[in-house]
Amino acid sequence: MRPALIAPAVIELDPQSEPCLTGDAWKGYEPPLGILTVASALRAGGVEPVVFDLDGFLRQFLADGGDLGAAFDSAVSAIASLDAELFGFGTICCSYPATIRLATQLHRLRPEVRIVLGGPQASAVDVRTMEEFPFIDAVVRGEADQIIARAFEQLAAGHIVEAPGVTYRRGGRITRNLDAPVVLDLDAVPAPAFDLCGHAARCTRLPVEIGRGCPFACTFCSTNDFFRRRFRLRSPDRVLREMRRLELLFGVTDFDLVHDMFTVDRKRVVEFCRFMEAGRSLYTWHCSARTDFVDRELIGIMRDAGCRSLFFGVETGSARLQKIIGKDLGIEQAAEAIELAEKASVECTVSLIVGFPEETIGDLDATASFALDAARFDTAKVQIGLLAPLAGTPVYRKWRDQLVFDDFIPEQSRQSWSQDPADMALVEQYPDLFSSFYGLPAGVGREYAGEFRWFFKYGLQRCRWLMIALGSSVESFAKIYDAWLARRPAGSCTSGYYSRFEFAEDLCHFAMESPGRDGFASGAVEMMALYYGSMHAVLHENEREAIGGKNEWPRIRPNLTIVDLPFRPARVIDALRRKRLLDEQCSEPAGLVVRREGNRIADVREVPAFAAAVLRLCDGNTSVAQMARVLGSSCPAVPGVGAEDFLAAGLESLGDHGLIDAAGFRSLAAVAN
Numbered sequence: 001m002r003p004a005l006i007a008p009a010v011i012e013l014d015p016q017s018e019p020c021l022t023g024d025a026w027k028g029y030e031p032p033l034g035i036l037t038v039a040s041a042l043r044a045g046g047v048e049p050v051v052f053d054l055d056g057f058l059r060q061f062l063a064d065g066g067d068l069g070a071a072f073d074s075a076v077s078a079i080a081s082l083d084a085e086l087f088g089f090g091t092i093c094c095s096y097p098a099t100i101r102l103a104t105q106l107h108r109l110r111p112e113v114r115i116v117l118g119g120p121q122a123s124a125v126d127v128r129t130m131e132e133f134p135f136i137d138a139v140v141r142g143e144a145d146q147i148i149a150r151a152f153e154q155l156a157a158g159h160i161v162e163a164p165g166v167t168y169r170r171g172g173r174i175t176r177n178l179d180a181p182v183v184l185d186l187d188a189v190p191a192p193a194f195d196l197c198g199h200a201a202r203c204t205r206l207p208v209e210i211g212r213g214c215p216f217a218c219t220f221c222s223t224n225d226f227f228r229r230r231f232r233l234r235s236p237d238r239v240l241r242e243m244r245r246l247e248l249l250f251g252v253t254d255f256d257l258v259h260d261m262f263t264v265d266r267k268r269v270v271e272f273c274r275f276m277e278a279g280r281s282l283y284t285w286h287c288s289a290r291t292d293f294v295d296r297e298l299i300g301i302m303r304d305a306g307c308r309s310l311f312f313g314v315e316t317g318s319a320r321l322q323k324i325i326g327k328d329l330g331i332e333q334a335a336e337a338i339e340l341a342e343k344a345s346v347e348c349t350v351s352l353i354v355g356f357p358e359e360t361i362g363d364l365d366a367t368a369s370f371a372l373d374a375a376r377f378d379t380a381k382v383q384i385g386l387l388a389p390l391a392g393t394p395v396y397r398k399w400r401d402q403l404v405f406d407d408f409i410p411e412q413s414r415q416s417w418s419q420d421p422a423d424m425a426l427v428e429q430y431p432d433l434f435s436s437f438y439g440l441p442a443g444v445g446r447e448y449a450g451e452f453r454w455f456f457k458y459g460l461q462r463c464r465w466l467m468i469a470l471g472s473s474v475e476s477f478a479k480i481y482d483a484w485l486a487r488r489p490a491g492s493c494t495s496g497y498y499s500r501f502e503f504a505e506d507l508c509h510f511a512m513e514s515p516g517r518d519g520f521a522s523g524a525v526e527m528m529a530l531y532y533g534s535m536h537a538v539l540h541e542n543e544r545e546a547i548g549g550k551n552e553w554p555r556i557r558p559n560l561t562i563v564d565l566p567f568r569p570a571r572v573i574d575a576l577r578r579k580r581l582l583d584e585q586c587s588e589p590a591g592l593v594v595r596r597e598g599n600r601i602a603d604v605r606e607v608p609a610f611a612a613a614v615l616r617l618c619d620g621n622t623s624v625a626q627m628a629r630v631l632g633s634s635c636p637a638v639p640g641v642g643a644e645d646f647l648a649a650g651l652e653s654l655g656d657h658g659l660i661d662a663a664g665f666r667s668l669a670a671v672a673n
Contacts, residue, residue, distance in 0.1 A: 001156040002048060004084035005039055006102070007032030008119065009054045009095040011062075025062040029055065031200045033207045033258060034119060035090045036192035038148055044190050045149020049088075052079055054102075056199035072420070076102060080109040086156045088140070091119035093222075093390060093412055093436035097423035100133065100433075107135040114155055118144055120222060124392035125433050126167040130174050132430060138168035143212070145189050147180050182230050186212065187238045194249060206252050208242050210234055210272075210287070211259035218315075218326045219394040220353070220387060223260050231261065233268055236275035243283050254308075255285045263289040266298060273305035284308045291337035292329055299337075299344045309347035312337065317370025318363035321356060326394075331366075335373060342377040350374045355387040355410075355442040355449040357399060361478050364444055368456065368477040372468050375460055376577050382460055385411035386453045388436045396435055403431050403438040407494070408450030412436045447493070452481055454498035462504035465573050466511055466528040472576065473522045483514050501536055508533035523582050527572050531592075534563045535601050538594045554651050555620035555661045559602075562615050563592040570606050591615070593659060605659075610634065614650060618660050624648055 010028065032053055042049045054075060061071045079087070079102065087106060089099050103115050118140040122129060126139035138155050140148060142165050151163035161168045165180025183189060186209070194200050211233040214223045239257070246252050263269050276283070288311040299310075314334050315327050322329050341348040352367055367384075374380045388410030389396040389403060405428060427434040442449040459467045471477050487510055489497075497503055511529040538561045556562075568590045575582050591612020595603040607615070613634065617627045628635060628643040635643045654660045 001086060001153060002050065002084050003042065003086040003088055003152050003156075004050045004052060004079070004082045005035050005042075006079060006087060006089045006099075007035040007051065007053045007055060008090045008092050008099055009058055010092075011055055011058050025059045026202055029059055029199065029202065030207055030256075031056075031192075031194060031197045031203065032090065033192055033209060036194060036197055037189065037209070038088070038090075038118070038144055039193040039196055040190035041145045041148050042152065043193065045153075047149050047152060049196070050082055050084060051193070051196040052082060053197055053199060054079075056197070060199070072098070072101070076105040076109070080106055084113070086114040086116060086152055088116045088118055088152070089122075091117055091121040093121045093388075093434075096121045097426045097434055097437075098420065100129075100426060101422060103136065104133070111135075114138075116140060116152070116155060121391065124222060124390075127174055127176060128432050130167065130169060132433065134169075136169075138166055141165045141167060142180055143183050144180070145183050182213065182232070184230075184232065186232055186234045191242055191245060194246065201250055203250070204252065205254040205256060205286075206246050206250065207256045207258050208239060208246070208285075209259070210239055210257040210262060214260045215264060216261070216290075216326070217394075219398075220315075220325060220390065222390040222393050231264055233259070233262075233265065233272075236272040239272070240276065240279055240281060243281065247283075253283050255283060257285050257287040260288055261290060261293075262287040263293040263298070266293065269298065270301055273301045273307075276305040281306065287311070288313070290329070291334035294337050294340070296340050296344075299340050299346060303344045303346050307346060309349065310341055311349045311351065313351045314370070315351065315353045316356070316359075316363065317352070317367040318359075319366075321359060321363050324358050325356065331370065335370065338374050338377060338380055342379045345379065347379045347381070349381045349383060352382065352384045353387050354384060354453055355408075355440065355446075357395075357440050357443055359443040359449070361444055361476075364449070364452065365476050365478050368471065368481075371456065371460075372471040372477070375464060375468055376579075384453055384456050384460075386450055387440060387442075388412040389438060389440055391432070391435050395440070399440050400432075400435070402441050403435060404441060404446055405431065405438050406446065406450075408439055408446060408453075409437050410439065451485070451493050454495055455481060455484060458498040458503055459507060462501065463507055463528070463532045465576055466507065466525070466532050468576050469524040469528045470511060470514075472579070473525050480514065484510055487513075501539060504532065505536045508536065524572050524576055527567050527569070527586070528576075530565065530567075531569045531572075534565065534592060535594055535604060538563070538596055538601065539599060553620055553623055554618040554655075556615050556618040557659065557661055559596055560615075560659060561594045561596065562612050563594060564609070564612060565590050565592060568606065605657075610636065611650070611654070614647065615654065615659060618651075618654075624651065 032055065035051060039049045039051055057075055057078065058071050061074060066074070089103055091099050107115060114137045115135060116138045117129065117136060122139045123141040126141055130136050130139065138161070140151055144165065147163040147165055151161060151166050154161045154163060155168065160170065161177065164178050167174065167176045200206065213230045213232050215231045243255055284306045286309040287307065291312050291314060312334070314329060315325060316322060317331060319331050322331070338348055338350060350371070352371055354364060354367060371382045371384060375382050386408060389399060390412065427437040431438055439446060470480050474480055489506060508529045511525050541561065566589050567586055568588050571586045572582060575586060589609040591607045591609055593605045593607055593615065594601060613631065614627065617630060624644050624647050627647055635646065638646055651660065
């Protein structure tokens with residue numbers, strides 16, 4: 001018996017999906033750790049599998065210039081051609097419809113093979129899936145490391161399946177065996193079979209499983225259903241050996257430590273960090289943590305041992321909602337954890353959710369306030385998503401009779417863009433199987449919460465400090481949002497609109513006109529609107545060709561645009577960061593050097609107003625002596641240094657910073673003469 005393991009897709013299957021638009025087919029790719037771990041467990045049981053990385057296949061198809069709209073049919077053909085008699089599909093909620101379609105097509109092409117599902121999504125809806133799709137022979141539920149080889153052998157042979165954790169079909173009946181026990185000794189789990197993943201070499205960061213199980217019971221989370229609440233960690237020695245193995249295989253020294261709650265056991269986290277330091281490893285790593293299980297000392301210890309980023313699932317800035325959803329984090333403590341990470345130079349991702357059925361405008365305001373406070377830190381990245389009723393979770397069980405199928409699909413189903421119509425037809429037909437594509441009746445209104453998510457998410461992405469200024473200028477951010485809803489363009493309530501620069505430009509215009517601001521940052525709103533608006537205007541300019549002129553005379557680089565501003569953006573941003581009033585220095589004029597690459601802003605630098613004036617004269621036709629005459633008295637007077645010598649030195653510095661083309665300069669000192 002030779003099984004084929006099919007890793008689920010993460011990339012979207014619609015031609016309008018983001019990777020198609022950006023041209024970056026490998027953005028966000030990670031090797032399928034779960035499938036590779038199962039492959040190793042099969043090997044340990046004497047079974048040699050073949051792995052088909054569906055996500056990698058689709059990305060490669062796109063990178064090779066293929067039409068992603070035709071990628072599905074190509075994937076079906078490739079899977080059906082595998083030399084295997086049992087096909088095991090891994091499943092996750094965002095691509096479960098595509099997995100079901102693939103399995104359906106495989107059954108039509110090769111009706112003789114056994115089809116088995118596994119992974120978090122199929123585990124949560126095992127019986128229901130098998131009832132609706134009779135060609136699916138079994139579902140292997142939960143942690144399969146200890147039972148997978150025996151289960152596959154019994155399924156392939158058509159025998160009664162005695163392995164626990166299996167739901168299978170025999171004689172027209174669906175039998176659901178008792179749950180398999182969780183794996184207590186994670187050190188005994190074989191290392192993932194990365195040799196079966198053809199795309200792992202593309203990655204600069206690789207995942208390493210450090211533990212399983214979460215001792216908490218958040219109402220919206222599905223982790224407990226799959227890994228249970230038994231918290232377990234691998235030994236530091238086992239983790240370090242895996243890192244060294246991956247470094248030897250792929251030259252990678254940066255790792256994602258996979259575990260929802262790594263920092264729950266502080267003593268073992270410190271033990272791990274001390275072990276990493278004692279082993280003199282130069283590895284860097286990233287992990288997830290609860291904000292109430294980190295402190296200044298622990299973050300410092302983790303940083304010194306190689307930790308470079310933390311994922312904080314805060315979920316809501318409302319203390320009331322924290323209790324309702326079972327998260328029960330202290331809001332002040334959560335804010336302090338983000339600030340501690342900033343001070344330790346450890347990046348953090350702050351994840352928030354809106355759209356809870358119990359959520360009020362006051363709760364939404366509290367979440368917005370928390371998010372904007374977190375966004376003030378340079379090392380913090382704020383995510384905001386819409387609540388998804390994941391199958392099997394308490395929130396799903398409570399509200400399953402009120403599921404809403406609309407355009408406001410949660411992020412868990414990768415709906416920043418649209419998904420394949422055939423998949424969505426399945427979603428609409430089988431709500432119990434694909435509940436993550438549905439919504440719940442939000443307390444503030446379904447459309448209100450859904451659009452708020454887009455407004456906030458893309459507002460921070462495109463105009464971060466403008467959003468912070470807006471939030472600091474009013475007592476309630478909901479007032480800003482309500483004013484936006486009343487003024488935004490008609491028909492713009494779509495993720496496509498909010499994800500484009502068109503929204504950012506409209507937001508800048510709105511901020512300049514919006515009334516009712518009375519907070520300390522009121523003046524900063526206009527400044528930041530002008531700051532971002534100026535950058536967006538650069539995108540509408542035609543591409544400039546390289547400036548001609550004499551080789552020995554300064555030329556600004558062709559991809560740069562100079563923008564004059566009547567204030568210093570960096571000074572204003574610093575005031576917003578520190579929650580301070582604007583001072584006189586904020587109103588000093590400055591220049592922006594905007595570097596454009598195609599249809600995006602690649603870099604923005606603030607320069608003194610005089611430097612901006614000099615750069616405007618770098619047209620390849622103006623000598624340093626001519627520049628000195630044009631600038632006249634505006635050229636700073638330096639005792640003992642002539643204007644031309646001063647300009648020559650400044651131009652040399654601009655060349656060192658890559659702002660002007662100095663390749664043809666014979667000598668700036670000579671040019672000045």
